[in-house]
Structures are given as structure tokens and as C-alpha cells.
Amino acid sequence: MTTKVKYGKKLISYRSLLNAMSEPAFCTDTSFIIQSWNEASEKIFGLTEDQVMDHYLFSLIDFAIVGGALAQVLESIHVTGHWVGITVVVYPNGKELSIQVSIDPIYDVNGHLIGYVSVSKDITETVEAKGSLTALQKMFTAFMDHSPTLTWIIDDEGYCHFFNDLYLKTFHLDHSVIGKHASQLFPKEIVDPYLENNAIVFQTDQPLEFIETAVGPDGKKIILKVLKFPLDLPGMKKYLGGVAINITKEVEKQEQLSLINERFRLVNKATSDHIWDWDIVADRIVTDGFEEAENERKNWHSLEESLGEVNVKDRERIKESLHKAIADKGRQYWEEEYSALDGKGSYKTVIDKGYIIRNASGKAMRMIGAQHDITELKVLQHRLLEQEKNRQREIVKAVIDAQEKERHEIAHELHDNVNQLLTTCKLQLEAAEHYANDETYLSRISSYVQSIINEIRSISHQLNPANIGTIGLIPTIDDIVSKINAAGKLAIAFDYKKIKANERFDKDIELIIFRIIQEQIQNIIKHAAAKQASIALEKNQSKLYLSIEDDGKGFDLSVTKKGLGLTNIINRAEYFGGEVEINTSLGKGCKVLVTLPL
Known part of the structure; x- marks a missing residue:
């Protein structure tokens, strides 16, 4: 908490006010040059006012800042105007004291920053009672840096006080970000909901879980499952601890699964095929592509339940065929044709095809398939077969008719031409018997015979x-x-x-x-x-x-x-x-x- 202390006189004039305080306290100007030093400071730090006046604060005492460095302290004061922390002061004789230090700004009547006031408290006994604070800090840091989760500490104003190594690596940050405001590290659209969730934790003073988003160094969105909890730390400020795991891949997989299920549902609606997914191990056949709540309509069936819709004359054959396909480790596909009930209680003819998914050892784990109604196709095939039979009958009839026509034409040619010529030859031969010396008849007979030969040759050429x-x-x-x-x-x-x-x-x-x-x-x-x-x-x-x-x-x-x-x-x-x-x-x-x- 930042308190504006308005002084109208020089900082050095407040020694009497500081001496009235039981805690060690001193004032510095804006460059951390000591201007006032109370008696309690003399006792705890072992230095008199004359020894420290007009000296740079951080050069007088051998000290170490727990959980940080001087540069981080100065950065925090520069950014926030104050700092609260723990230092370990080392005396020349080797003695160490753990001191809680708070540094706050001092403003003049015009609101201008003129220096800082520091109040200290010896907490050595407390630290020693709990064990070595330095050892605990090291243990804490080591534990957090080896944690598989992202961890951090932030105050109620949004300033960052701790990040573990995984957090820093995940977002390509370094320790220089300690003491900075969250808005300096991440985009506004990320920081605003982040701080809103922090405020809820501070208001309820209870640990709470959230799903939050962040942006990685490559610009890609990161989804985090976060546990935030209030920390009871000394000082006026409130602090919050956070633990998070990166669930981006899990969420993406879930989204992909949801997309696949949605596609599955849409395909089921768009196609006349009945699509199914059989979990062989659990013996659950899903027909809608998604699991519904327990109190909703059951959308899965066991194999035996599904076989109940198969015509009894096909049931055992299909069951045996499925088990045979599953048992054959080298087999990936299954296909059968059978009769099954439709939604109206009538039987339909279907082609059922399945793809078998196996594990590394070849065991069948799952089968995905589609049942296609071919009832109409079967009817059409029957019609086509009948049409083909009728067509064949027509062709046979046409062939027979053509043969009869050819036979009729041959008979006609033989009767009208060849037969007439043969009859004429017979008459000429009878006439030649009466007129044996007349060669005219023999000449005519020869001519008629040649005509008969030509006619028969013509008929033969037409036939072959x-x-x-x-x-x-x-x-x-x-x-x-x-x-x-x-x-x-x-x-x-x-x-x-x-x-x-x-x-x-x-x-x-x-x-x-x-x-x-x-x-x-x-x-x-x-x-x-x-x-x-x-x-x-x-x-x-x-x-x-x-x-x-x-x-x-x-x-x-x-x-x-x-x-x-x-x-x-x-x-x-x-x-x-x-x-x-x-x-x-x-x-x-x-x-x-x-x-x-x-």
C-alpha cells in the first residue's frame, strides 16, 4: 500500500519523529542518500547517524536480498514506488540478522517525490524458529524450478514477484521481468481477464480454478488450467500464488474429436448409409457418432442387440463372419450382404462394410463401418434381369423369324425359279425323245441347266x-x-x-x-x-x-x-x-x- 507522507521541511529535520518509532527507520533522498537515521537503526545496524549521513544506503551495509537482487529492488521501487522484502544483514563478526524491510515514497506538499522512508523489523528469531530462511528460499526456488507446472506470485496491483523457470522458458522471459506489471509482459486482451480472475480470488480469499489463455513467443494461443490462491505474506500488500498446466494439446484434441463427431453426425444425416462405430473391447456399437448423458436416449448397443435386427436366416452367418474377421490378425476389411429390419418393421437388403482397427500386436480393438441399403438396387437388378430375359427371348424369336424368312425365300426361289426351270427341262427332254434328230431341244436343255446352276449359285452366295x-x-x-x-x-x-x-x-x-x-x-x-x-x-x-x-x-x-x-x-x-x-x-x-x- 502506497502512503503519501507530505513533508514541508528537509528530510533531515524528521529525526525526532523517526526516533519516536520503536522500529529501525531512516529517510533517504530520491538517490538513496541517507538524510535521517533513528536510534533504533543505530542499534540494529551498528552504525551511528554521523557514520551514515549523506552516504549511499546500499554501500553501508553488507546485506543480501532474499529471493532477489538489488537491481530487482530498485526496479520495483522505480516502477511501483515501494518495495517490501527480506534482507539478511551480515556483520563484521559474521553474525547474520534477518530483517524485514519496507520502503515507501515521501512527497512534498505539492505532491513531488522528495525521498523514501524505510522501516525495518528484526525477524531473525522468527526465521530461526522456522529454520534458515535462506535454505528455505533455496528449497522453494529449487522445488518450483523443477515443478512440471507453471508457478508465479503476483500482488493485488498486478505486479509480478516470482516466476519459476518453466514459466520463464514457456514465454521466453528472464528474471528482469520480476517487479514489472503484467500489462508490460502480455497483451491487453490476455491481461484484463487474467487480472479480473485475480480480483475474484482476492475478494473471496479462497483458492479458485480457471481456464485462461496466454500468447506464446510464436504468437500462438496457449490454453492453461489455472489454480490461483491467496498468500498470507507480511506487509500491507496482498499476494496471490498461481499454478498452471498447459492443456493446449488436450483442448485441441478435444476440439478435433468434437469436429470428428460433428462430421460423423452430419455424414449420418447427409448419406443414406447407416454409419456405425464398434468398440470391440467394450462391446459398444455407437450409431450416432457421440455419447449422450446417462439419462438420455441410449445411442449404443451391444453386438447381440445389433444382431437382433438381422433376419434370423442370416443372423448366425453374420455373427460367425464378424468373429472370423476379428480373429484373423492379417485382415483389415469385413463385408457381408444380408437382410435386416428397417425403422418401419420391414426387412431390407443391405451391404455392410467395416474397417478393422488393430493394436500393435494385431488384436482387433475397433471397427468402423457403413451399412448401405441396396433393396431398391436388388429390385432394379431383378427388373433388369427380367428385361434381359425378355430381350433374349426377342432375339431368339427374331433369329427364328429370320431363319424362317430365309427358308421361305429359299423355298420361293427354288419353287419359282429352279423348279420352273427343272419342269421346263423335263418337258424339253420329253420333246427330244420324239424328235431325236432335232438338236434344238438339247441346246435349250443345256441352257436351262446352266440357268439352274447360276440360280443355285446365287442362292448359295446369299446364304454364305x-x-x-x-x-x-x-x-x-x-x-x-x-x-x-x-x-x-x-x-x-x-x-x-x-x-x-x-x-x-x-x-x-x-x-x-x-x-x-x-x-x-x-x-x-x-x-x-x-x-x-x-x-x-x-x-x-x-x-x-x-x-x-x-x-x-x-x-x-x-x-x-x-x-x-x-x-x-x-x-x-x-x-x-x-x-x-x-x-x-x-x-x-x-x-x-x-x-x-x-
Whole structure:
């Protein structure tokens, strides 16, 4: 506590006032030059007033300051205007006295500092009764410096009186900060709440715990768990001791854990998957990502409880599968498909996947997983399977229809052409028997037989285009186009861009291209009433493109169903992973685009 003592006379004139005091007391000017010295000072320090007057205080006596140094004392007086502490005075004969000293400022009537007054008290007996004060101070300092906690002492005005080594190292401070105000060491936003908490301790006079923040030398925030307690020290001032541990990493881990849990909850909300976390050791399966209070809804289950939701026909299999995965030290993943109850009491089909976390010895400690509802997927798969079966049935039917069509056409060709020629040959042979000398009949028979041979060869080529395997795709298409053009009913142009005439492709691709061209040309001749048509064949590195276009009457795709010819074209292309696009309308011809993978 700082008391302004107003004097109007010189400091030396207060000797009578000081002599009236029972405690040793003296006055100095602002430079610590002694101006007054009472009789009690003479007795305790062994020096008369004449010996000390006008001398520098700290050069007269051999002394040591307990727990500090002279520079710290002077700094404290300079900053705060006062100092309270203990000194050990050493006499020439070796005797030591422990003296409690207080130094306070003296002001004149105008409030100007004119010096200091010091009052001392011999506390040697007290110190000796408790043991050597110096030894205790050393023990205290050694203990505090080896403490794993941050420790300090501060007064009720915010001036610092002690820091242990760990405190100084943590904040990159040194002993020169002793005696300084806390605001000189740390930012205002740190100091203000720090001092507010100190005030609470001083007001309650009880030890209290706080969570406080500080700033390290690197500018990063440090979080401290602090115990502050009042200290019963001599003097007018109040002191507070503090002990703190750095909990920054623990708080950061807790924040990370909270963030992970929050993400866990959000993922659970955002995804259709049912996420779970199984503590194998404790046998607790958490489904919401966080632990709730005991009186709240239970959000965890044991394995047996969780298996209760699994369809009874799958339950033992899943249980056995889990235990087998856990027992296998080299295994990290688990996955099973089974039927389980949903929230509405119905069974759903799920895929359950888990990741196994093991300790250093390979023991399974935890498993984190996600249960994905695939019920709709199973329904879709069933539908697709049925659609594929129907598609296969359609393809088989189309193949059978195509075979029946070919058989019908062969029968028609044999009946209308070959059979008529054979009948004519028979009639000519009968006529030749009556006219044996007339070679005209034999000549006609020979001509008819040749026509029969040509007709059968034509039918054979349509059924089995041997030319493809012999001369290749491009020449074979050229041959068909040439024959049709020679008939004069339809003019066909064939263009094969970026393809060499002798270039070969996979034999199945060549055959399917030939059959598609053959099928569509027949469609054009029979149904399109076209005068001109074009065939174009192109390729790139991965695909082959076929275009067949005519200027015939066209048709409305939305009204007219695809006939057997177009259906055969589509089925052939799709069988090889290709696509077919048909562009047509009434009066505007038809264009068939086929894309096949190479």
C-alpha cells in the first residue's frame, strides 16, 4: 500500500519523529542518500547517524536480498514506488540478522517525490524458529524450478514477484521481468481477464480454478488450467500464488474429436448409409457418432442387440463372419450382404462394410463401418434381369423369324425359279425323245441347266458369302453394288473413306456389316420405291461407322413398327455392342446409321 507522507521541511529535520518509532527507520533522498537515521537503526545496524549521513544506503551495509537482487529492488521501487522484502544483514563478526524491510515514497506538499522512508523489523528469531530462511528460499526456488507446472506470485496491483523457470522458458522471459506489471509482459486482451480472475480470488480469499489463455513467443494461443490462491505474506500488500498446466494439446484434441463427431453426425444425416462405430473391447456399437448423458436416449448397443435386427436366416452367418474377421490378425476389411429390419418393421437388403482397427500386436480393438441399403438396387437388378430375359427371348424369336424368312425365300426361289426351270427341262427332254434328230431341244436343255446352276449359285452366295473370307469386305460390297447397278432398277453409290480396299477387319465384324447392308438393300428394293441409294463406310481408332441412305418414300417411325429387316439389323448391331440410329419420315427417304466397336 502506497502512503503519501507530505513533508514541508528537509528530510533531515524528521529525526525526532523517526526516533519516536520503536522500529529501525531512516529517510533517504530520491538517490538513496541517507538524510535521517533513528536510534533504533543505530542499534540494529551498528552504525551511528554521523557514520551514515549523506552516504549511499546500499554501500553501508553488507546485506543480501532474499529471493532477489538489488537491481530487482530498485526496479520495483522505480516502477511501483515501494518495495517490501527480506534482507539478511551480515556483520563484521559474521553474525547474520534477518530483517524485514519496507520502503515507501515521501512527497512534498505539492505532491513531488522528495525521498523514501524505510522501516525495518528484526525477524531473525522468527526465521530461526522456522529454520534458515535462506535454505528455505533455496528449497522453494529449487522445488518450483523443477515443478512440471507453471508457478508465479503476483500482488493485488498486478505486479509480478516470482516466476519459476518453466514459466520463464514457456514465454521466453528472464528474471528482469520480476517487479514489472503484467500489462508490460502480455497483451491487453490476455491481461484484463487474467487480472479480473485475480480480483475474484482476492475478494473471496479462497483458492479458485480457471481456464485462461496466454500468447506464446510464436504468437500462438496457449490454453492453461489455472489454480490461483491467496498468500498470507507480511506487509500491507496482498499476494496471490498461481499454478498452471498447459492443456493446449488436450483442448485441441478435444476440439478435433468434437469436429470428428460433428462430421460423423452430419455424414449420418447427409448419406443414406447407416454409419456405425464398434468398440470391440467394450462391446459398444455407437450409431450416432457421440455419447449422450446417462439419462438420455441410449445411442449404443451391444453386438447381440445389433444382431437382433438381422433376419434370423442370416443372423448366425453374420455373427460367425464378424468373429472370423476379428480373429484373423492379417485382415483389415469385413463385408457381408444380408437382410435386416428397417425403422418401419420391414426387412431390407443391405451391404455392410467395416474397417478393422488393430493394436500393435494385431488384436482387433475397433471397427468402423457403413451399412448401405441396396433393396431398391436388388429390385432394379431383378427388373433388369427380367428385361434381359425378355430381350433374349426377342432375339431368339427374331433369329427364328429370320431363319424362317430365309427358308421361305429359299423355298420361293427354288419353287419359282429352279423348279420352273427343272419342269421346263423335263418337258424339253420329253420333246427330244420324239424328235431325236432335232438338236434344238438339247441346246435349250443345256441352257436351262446352266440357268439352274447360276440360280443355285446365287442362292448359295446369299446364304454364305464366301467372297468376304477370300477377297475381303470392301471388294464383296463392291460386287453386290455392281450387280444391283447392272440390273438397272436401283443406282447405288459406295464410298469407303479412310479405308483401304484390301483392309481387313475382324471376320465377325465383316460378316455383320455385309449382312446389314444385304438386309437394308433388300428392304430398299422391296419397300422403298427408291431410285438412288448410297452406302458409306468410315472408321476411326475405335469405331466403324456404316451409313445406308435412300431417296425412297420413307415411313413414319412413330406409326410404323420396325419390320423383321430393321429388327434383324438392330439385333445384329447390339449383339456386338453397337448402336443403330434410323432417320426417316414420309416422302423423305430413310437413313440407317450403324456404329460398331472395333
